[in-house]
Amino acid sequence: MIRRDRREELTGFQEGGSYDPSYDLQTDFVMVYGIHGDFQERIRAWKEKGYVVHLMTGVSWGGYQDYLNGKIDGRTHWDEAQKNRKYENIIHGTSVDIPYMVPTIAYADFLTERIRIAVDAGVEAIHLEEPEFWVEGGYSDAFKREWEIYYREPWQAPHASVDAQYRASKLKAYLYTRTLDRICSTLKEYAMQKYDRRIRFYVPTHSLINYTQWRIVSPESKLLELPGVDGYIAQVWTGTAQTPNVYNGVRKERTFETAYLEYGIMQELVRGTDRRMWFLHDPIADDPKFTWKDYRTNYIRTLVASLLHPHVSRYEVCPWPRRIYKGEYPREGGDGKERIPASYATELQIVLNVLGTMEGQDAKWLTDGLQVGLLLADSAMYQRNHPDWSEEAAFFKYDGTEVASALGNEFMELLDWSPFYGLALPLLKHGAAVRPVQLDNAGRFPGYLDDYRVLVLSYEYMKPESSGLHNVLAEWVKEGGTLIYVGDGSDDFHGVREWWNQGSKKYASPMEHLFASLGLDTELAAGEYAVGKGCLAYLPLHPSQCAILPEAGEQLRQTVASAVAAANLTNGEKLRWEKQNGMALQRGPYIIAAVLDESVSDEPYTISGKLIDLLDANLPVLDQVTVKPGEQALLYDLSKAGDGVQLIGAASRIDEVKESADGFGFVAFGPAGTQAAARFQCPRRPRTVTFGQEGASIRSQVEFKWDEGSTTLLLRYANDPSGMAVKVHW
Template sequence: MIRRNRQEELTGFQEGGPYHPSYDLQTDFVMVYGIRGDVEERIRTWKEKGYVVHLMTGVSWGGYQDYLNGKVDGRSHWDEAQKNRKYDNIIHGTSEDIPYMVPTIAYADFLTEQIRVAVDAGVEAIHLEEPEFWVEGGYSDAFKREWELYYREAWQAPHSSVDAQYRASKLKAYLYTRTLDRICSTLKEYALQKYGRRIRFYVPTHSLINYTQWRIVSPESKLLELPGVDGYIAQVWTGTAQTPNVYNGVRKERTFETAYLEYGIMQELVRGTDRRMWFLHDPIADDPKHTWKDYRQNYIRTLVASLLHPHVSRYEVCPWPRRIYQGEYPREGANGKERIPADYATELQTVLNVLGTMEGQDAEWLTDSLQVGLLLADSAMYQRNHPDWSEEATSFKYDGTEVASALGSEFMELLDWSPFYGLALPLLKHGAAVRPVQLDNAGRFPGYLDDYRVLVLSYEYMKPESSGLHNVLAEWVKEGGTLIYVGDGSDDFHTVREWWNQGTKKYATPAEHLFASLGLETALTPGEYEVGKGCLAYLPLHPAQCATLPEAGEQLRLVVASAIRKADNGGLSWEKKNGMALRRGPYIIGAVLDESISDEPYRIYGKLVDLLDANLPVLDQVTVNAGEQVLLYDLSKAGDGVQLIAAASRIDEITESSDGFAFTAYGPEGIQAVARFQCPRKPKTVAFSTAGASIRMAMDFKWDEASSTVLFRYENVPAGVTVKAVW
């Protein structure tokens, strides 16, 4: 029985160093990070251990001092460093000689030559990480030149008007789109011409939600238009999801809910396309000041949030395993630091191997959750600076390396992004399965909106980039969709020079054009309007109020529920609840939210294996309380005969015979491992061996009669531990 094949690239991780047995995670692929001098040697060490090898490198920053200082082409390129309103370089981390870059043509060509060595070394894919242009940037000499070339007019300081800010951000997104197109196209042609190889390019990027909240501009969905880009990694993790937001007037971390929304927009980014997506998890965070208990709690929140999006089944199981398995972090309630607790290490190995089995599993909602699409466009990133803000505020940069709650109140408010969360959280907290939907894709892919029957939209924090999007929305509504528009027209960015107020179009806001496209008056009164077989509901309220005022959030919920009842949508209704549960094959993924309609727990019955417990216990009932999440294996779905339920090791093949079964388990050195199997009968004896030698274990196996399962315990070895069970 063959269970997994590394060429499928279902799981992977990134690492800057050469192979080491303590973080030999046994995923399908590894992304060797960085293009410094020993890259060929690092690639070789991982290849020798059987990994599919990719390369990852930063595209907006890196150790590119030779280029900056003129050693590459004889010209200094410090004028290409991103600069803020104070004319300070915007730097990555704390090193003053690593700035974020304005991606000029010269810079793109420099990166192309740097990455070419990885193509020559035989990597199968290249990841160009984090194309980021900070909203406070736009003041460097290189950017001024790019402005003149792109807009055919003199540069305008981004803080001089909302129009200048919006246009500066549009240019930033274009520049990184151009850079990625140039690098990917050049090196794909090079690999095919010189080696006859088709090399793939991916872009690891934060979610559109996080980039907007952290005030960063990136190409996001524009990359779907580039034939040289094959997909993305969704860089969602504890560091992004722990950014506070406001609900019912309370600002605090809502890690599960934020992660759920972030993974949701990344799923929708590629849904219906041929582009690949991996979801990232991180068992710790960039901020090294937390305890292992804190890391684990927030890791579980992000993990379960990601699994509630079943259209994605590939995962980057962690970045930087060295800092997880060799790093030390503060002790709980004591001085000093400690390495990863043994149980957490075992649990992580179990989870990452479970993630490698999600592909192809049928998905079914166990809770009758209303599916609501919340439309979101790339242009949301363009509105995250304002000329009325102070110079300190417009130059503020937050990158998640410190706890946001430690910031001053003025800066915390800059990160709230309450218009978006004001629409998302009141619905999500009451049991609607809210999925941010990439509005830009509605104009790219026919039928993109067909999976949704209810959509929520506001132009108070983003703008539609073409009038054609309204033709698509109008057709969708007329065919039976329910569209809820929330907005009062007060956003300053309605006045930017864009298609709805240029030429023959004289609309004060893009919403007026939307209403006209639906055959309605441009000056609507609040209420519900039949449009073909569907319905438009109009709530003239700024969506930020739905975050800050509980009564406004309740008004939003009432409007959504009423519009659903009015529309001809096949009896769709919204039953308010405090959680959601999804089955993916044998796996049950569940969460109960706090701040909801009640604290009533959600109970699951059956023969269930808790995959978030290092001992993989078999339970008859699992109770999920408010604020908790679960990942379970339902033994009733295991199938017949010998079946691997879960293991803290990679097990690719199981061989059965008349007298028993055997398997070989691979994992990182020194990690205590467990493996639970379903068996038709209790093993009489179990033998463990590695590298041809017999080894002693503290506990060979434990049989559970009620579930017909056996739990093996052993210590992981990269070379493999062979286990033979005899009836």
């Protein structure tokens, strides 16, 4: 029975250090981080261990002092550092000589030459990480030059007006799009010409939701227009998902809900395309002040949130495994620090090997939630600074390396981004399957909106980048779609110089143009309006109010429910919104479930059957699992296991199980120093189990535990990256 092939690249991790058996995680590929020092030796060492090797390097920052100080081309490039309105360099981390960069042509060419040696070293793919331009930037000389080239007008200080802020951010996204296009296209052609070899380029990037919340501009969906970019890594993890937001007037961390929405918008980047997407998880976080218990709790929240998006089945199982398996973090109760608990290390190994089996699994929802698409555009990033904000707010920079809840109220308010969460959370908390939908893609891909019957839209925190998007939306509504528009027209950014207010026919806001495209008056009262076979429901309310005021959130829910009822009545739709507090999905034999707090009830969600808890190092057999509000579950349903010997879950990589008349055998691989557990379904009770290192004679017996009720066998052994041969005898 063959289970996995490393060439499929279903799981991977990134590591800047050399090979070490304690974090030989046995994924399919490894991303060697950084072109520095012994990177060619690091590539060789990981290849020798059987990994497919990629390279990852930063694209907006890095150890680029030779370039900055003029050693590359004889000209210093400190004028290309991102600067705020105090003309201070915007620094990555704490090193004053590592600024975030304005991506000029010269900088793009420098990165191209620097990365070329990785192509020569034979890596299979290159990841250009985090193209980031901070909203408080836009004051360096290089940016001023780029402004005059792009806009054909003198530079304006971004804080001078909302128009200047919007245009500055739009330019920032363009510059990093141009840079990635230049690097990827040049090096793809080089690899073909010199080596007759195709090399792939990916962009590890935070979600559009997180970058907007943290006030960073990045290309996001614009990269889909670049033929040289083959896909993304969704950099969603505890550090992004723990950013607080507001629901019913209460600001707090909602890690599961935030992660669910973040993974959702990242899934939308590649849905319906041939681009690859890996979802990132991190069992730790960039902030080292938490306990292992805290890390585990929030890791599980993000893990389960990602698995509820079945269109993606590739995963970066962690960044920096060295800090997980060799790092020390505060003990519970504050008495010193400790290494990773043995049980958590085993659980992580179980999970990352489960992740390698998600590809090709049929998905079926076990809960019946109304699917609601919440439209989101890249332009949301362009509105995250305002001339009226205080000077302290203008210079505020948050990157997730400290807990956001420790910030002062003014700064926490800057991270709230309540207009978006005001539309998302009141629906999600009451059982709607809210899916962020990339508005920009509606103009790129024919039929992109066909999978949705209900869409929610507001232009109070983002803007449509072309009038053609309204033609697509109008056609979708006329064909039977239900569009709920929420907004009161009060956003200052409606007045920026853009397509809806230029030319002979001008509109005060893109909302008015949308209404006109639907054949309706530009000024409407609240209510529902028939448009072809579909309808528009209009709620003239600023969406941030739906986050702050419970009654406004309820008004939003009532508007959606009324519009859905109208759609069922007028065009025979069979849409149902079952108010519930949980969601559960079956992916092949796996059941993924979560129950939300702050919801319609405190009732738990119960799952019955022969189940294996994959989030428990003991892989216990359970007849019933109860998931309470605020909890999540990842289970194996034994009724879906199939006949004969079946691997249910293991804290080791097991690629092949060989059956014979007298039993079965396999070879298990895992990081040194971790305890392994593996559970198999068997057609009969084993008599003995023996094991030894791969290549050596099987030399000893081990204890095993047989569960008669489930006909499953639990094995325990020490992991070994060189392989442990196990033989089970009937």
